[in-house]
Amino acid sequence: MSTATPTRQPVTATAVGTRKRRPLLLDLYGTAVGKKYAMAISGIAMMGFVMFHMLGNTKMYLGAAELDGYAEFLKKLLYPLAPKESVLWILRVSLLGMLALHLHAAWSLTVLNRHARPVRYQSARDYQEASLASRSMRLSGIVVVMFMVWHLLDLTFGVVNTIGTEGEYVRSEVYANVVRSFERWPVALFYVVANLLLGLHLAHGAWSIFQSLGWNNPRFNAWRVAFARGFAAIVVIGNISFPIAVTVGIVSV
């Protein structure tokens, strides 16, 4: 390789120059560390959602009236102070916003990370600490999103659930809709698999939140992983209990 090599220039004045400042949040979101805050904060919001979603659904074990009543309660949150369904919509829109933020940050960080190692290792890696959960965040996340779409089509819009009590989807009959849906075993199986992946996602994600936001204290560091795993386990066990309960006949119409 004896073609003329250009003279290397010395290194100097690498820290000179003024930074341009964007509005605070944009500025923060502009870096990878900032995007991780966004992932963490949106993650916390969605963790809250999945936990309450699961807890609310356990009403199923108390019978149709309880579950349907709970659904009605959600619509009347803060009513009559606020109009019916208004709070629910605020929550829905916020959650969608959080999801969008989570997805955008995840997507742009993935692009950044791909760019950070354009040529991969040519031999097999021998990972030491990276877990199945941490390494499958992208996959588990994508499956969970696809599941959510199905879940909404199934139980919120009824597009793929046409067998309510009267043989057609009735929105307010939450209990019946759920049971009818889960009586189809492939659907039940899909729910179980998707929730296991959600658990995997949470087991890493819920721990990562602490790191990303810098919530770190040697006194409780050992509990961070335990919290994440416990949280994931509770959500998963709760969620998969529903299709299983329907499949084995504990819960039925």
Place this chain on the structure above:
Amino acid sequence: MTMLQDRPTDTKLISKVPDGALADKWDNFKANAKLVNPSNKRKFKIIVVGTGLAGASAAASLAELGYRVDAFTFHDSPRRAHSIAAQGGINAAKNYQGDGDSVSRLFTDTIKGGDFRSREGNVYRLAQVSVNIIDQMVAQGVPFAREYGGLLDNRSFGGAQVSRTFYARGQTGQQLLLGAYQQLSRQIGLGGVRLFNRCELVDIVVIDGRAAGIVTRDLLTGELTSHAAHAVVLATGGYGNAYYLSTNAMNCNVTAAWRAHQRGAYFANPCYTQIHPTCIPQADETQSKLTLMSESLRNDGRVWVPKNFDENRAAHEIPEQDRDYFLERLYPAYGNLAPRDISSRAAKRLVDKGLGVGPLKNGVYLDFAEAIGRLGRPVVEERYGNLFEMYERIAGENPYDQPMRIYPATHYTMGGLWVDYELQTTIPGLYAAGEANFSDHGTNRLGASALMQGLADGYFVLPYTISNGLAPLLNKTVPGTDHPEFKRVETEAKVRFQGYLNVKGTRSPDYFHRELGKLIWDYCGMERDRNGLEKALTEIPALYSEFKTDLRVTGTGEGINQTLEKAGRVDDFFQLGTLMCKDALTREESAGGHFRVEYQTEEGEAVRDDENFCHVAAWEWTGDENNATRHEEQLTFETAQLATRSYK
């Protein structure tokens, strides 16, 4: 005071130590030194070669003052310099422990430790500025060890009766270097320093008797480039790698100092090399370097060898009556804590006799069985746990179960480029700092003093003395790189490197380095004698001519070629090795790290000859490494009392 023979100091070797009482000399210098006005400083360009403690601190400080600085390192980053490997600590006469320390005590300890072969004025200044170094490094964020109250902790070190050593775990050198590196980085970021990394100095350019600049080789492209400046600082470390096996890093070399020597800088006391007694012995022929284990291990370990020549049993199977605790036997008063040089030589004699231990019979045992029995394993673990772990990692043996094996190794060189009080070599405009110069440690450096000297030179001496040297040059033109001399030197370097490639012999540079190292170690190592040195002075040139005819360097001169880099360095080591032996041969006395077998007491203590050798030997290059001219700078002691070094 001992009468000194009235011998003349060479005219070039004027030390320029300022007048006045010892304690006032540095102040007097500063009061009278010429200054450069702040707005004029940017008119001066200063080259700093090397980015270890001395180089990085000098480059950063000079840039802060406003000089334009070009810093050169052959590493990828300034942070890699070998200052980073120092473990123990850094001395300073802070007297934070209130145990009787003072500037003059640090001065006395250093002069005495160096066996009265260093310059009083320089050493006193070193002790004075040691105090500022600690302030400076703490301000920069060096995480020195602390007491529970938050104040700085100190430990004691060899050769001193006070605790004046500041430390950061076993990584003091690393932390200090990172401090200096960070300050240098700040200046690079701000544009005060231009950094040339992976760039090796291959020659110095002297025009009209003054250093005009340097020629470097870009290690990535092989390109040779000239750089002109008003002053050049060499902070390029020591030459311990002349021995091939030493505790130095693989890339440490003498090239910068040697090239300066060939261009007219005198090389002082090359035979002053320091041996450290507790290193892990060579394990096999592939070994590339030696690792030092902290000397503190000797506080609890017992040193011994088997009594029988044909001993084959494992250490723990050898009964007490078949063991020779030779340090306890030979030096009952000190036992295992006998001074570095004494215990090193005792070990060497037994190993030479064939009583060494280990697979290659090249070490002695350092046994903790008794300490573990007396103190219990937890205490031993607390004191030495990290060292035991490090030993196990390298030697593959567990020191809790079987004794460590240790052997002395080269780890520091007190000799170096001759410099005056201003750290200027015999070439005006060329300065040398840190281990690269010879100035402060005499024949033997005290533990924890190398870091001190590097930082003293870089932070607190050079910024003053360089200004003093540059002031008269204001608004005078100095030669630029278009001067024909630069081109001539560049061509010379090109021819030299092409020459290595052209030999096309059969042996690699490493082979020659290894063989050369063995010769220097055998004849100019821990013990020297006339016969050996004379032998070395015929064997080294013979090997050198083999080097010139049988060297093989593969690859080309363009692009990165580590074999070629190595060839250039080994070439210079050959010439230096010759000079080391010559210096050792002509210094007919024993002092500190220079031990001539012919000059010792019955107990094996060094016998100094103050009558004839109370001087610095500074060698002048004459164009042929076998015929250097010896000059002398007489040392006078006005304050310290010339006495026999005794640790009784």
Place this chain on the structure above:
Amino acid sequence: MTHSVSNLTLKVWRQNGPADKGQFETHVIESITDEASFLEMLDVLNERLIGENKEAIVFDHDCREGICGTCSLMINGQAHGPQRGSTTCQLHMRSFKDDDTIVIEPWRANAFPIIKDLMVDRAAFDRIVESGGFITSPTGGAPDANLIPVPKPVADAAMDAAACIGCGACVAACPNSAANLFVGAKITHLNLLPQGQAERYKRAEAMVDKMDEHFGSCTNHGECSAACPKEISLDVIALMNKDYRSAKFKNRKQLSRK
């Protein structure tokens, strides 16, 4: 007593410059003493290559006692090889068995371009330090060292972080080539100390912003800490994240005071 390891198959990455494609080259080491370090094994191989009139394998190395941070190498899929808490130069051949195959690759990251064979350019680390990894304290102006007491636990924690040798194993091991452990360590070292407070937030902001120009993002795998020769804890990343957030607010506040 000395043993030797025999019949090692080495697959070494050779690449003749940044633009070259590069490929593995196979060498067989018939026998080597298990006392040899990994780099000494490469020395032996290089001697052999020179003997065969071939170019020696280029790799970075210097102190060979685990402190300078010059050596690198991805060995069998692990940065610095299979031994935890140590650099490649401290890895010895006793960690391998007869007939093993050892795959040696350079570290790969966009920020660490390959120079030749196994040597990479880690200058991006220097750029980050230049952006703010220091305490501004010009020579000569420092107050007495004991004027600023530092609680021992704080000094110890700062030292834990300061132990970083800048080798780049964290980046090499990270599935995302993130440098958060390196940058976090430097920020933690300086930001914990009282001396570092004046520039605390400026430092965090400048260094993180500079890091972003070169490296990927942290996804909390923990590979960096596992590969780190100095076993620096992931805690330093958390501290960096916290200080970066505070920096975004506090720096604005400070600037608006002007």
